[in-house]
Amino acid sequence: MQTWFIIALGISVALIALVAALLQARAEKLARKPGGIIARPPLNAAEQSMYARLVSVFPPSSYVVLAQVSLTALLEGKTLAARSAFAGKCADFVLLNKGMTVMAIIGLDDTSRKGKEDEDIARDVMLMDAGYKVIRYASLPQPVRLLADMRGSIDGVPTTLGGAGTD
Numbered sequence: 619m620q621t622w623f624i625i626a627l628g629i630s631v632a633l634i635a636l637v638a639a640l641l642q643a644r645a646e647k648l649a650r651k652p653g654g655i656i657a658r659p660p661l662n663a664a665e666q667s668m669y670a671r672l673v674s675v676f677p678p679s680s681y682v683v684l685a686q687v688s689l690t691a692l693l694e695g696k697t698l699a700a701r702s703a704f705a706g707k708c709a710d711f712v713l714l715n716k717g718m719t720v721m722a723i724i725g726l727d728d729t730s731r732k733g734k735e736d737e738d739i740a741r742d743v744m745l746m747d748a749g750y751k752v753i754r755y756a757s758l759p760q761p762v763r764l765l766a767d768m769r770g771s772i773d774g775v776p777t778t779l780g781g782a783g784t785d
Contacts, residue, residue, distance in 0.1 A: 664728035682714040725754040
């Protein structure tokens with residue numbers, strides 16, 4: 619009797635493991651299908667570092683830093699062709715004052731942008747044509763560089779780093 623019970627228990631455990639493996643494989647297959655939807659972080663590691671740097675240099679008490687802003691929130695096109703030129707595109711970071719006026723649009727050319735330089739230039743030109751200040755960095759800029767690049771275009775930009783550090 620005990621042998622029969624052990625065999626039945628072993629078969630049950632094996633069946634449960636098989637069903638779990640099949641369900642996992644099906645879920646992975648669905649995620650790889652065209653149109654499959656999976657979660658991802660909103661910012662990659664380089665963008666997270668840039669966001670942290672921007673917030674440390676331009677504190678929330680005086681500025682607002684937005685990440686991954688749709689160009690449709692920043693630009694208006696009179697024709698369908700004009701709107702199509704920026705539909706589906708995003709600005710990496712937008713720096714605003716507390717009155718929610720755009721001070722600058724900041725781009726970061728990390729490894730995810732390799733081979734897309736022409737798209738970046740076209741996006742920057744559209745934004746500059748609309749009157750925005752656009753600053754693009756090849757890598758994470760030092761706080762001093764951020765301040766220097768913004769000085770003269772933003773009233774109230776501090777002349778020293780204060781608590782921002784110099785790393």
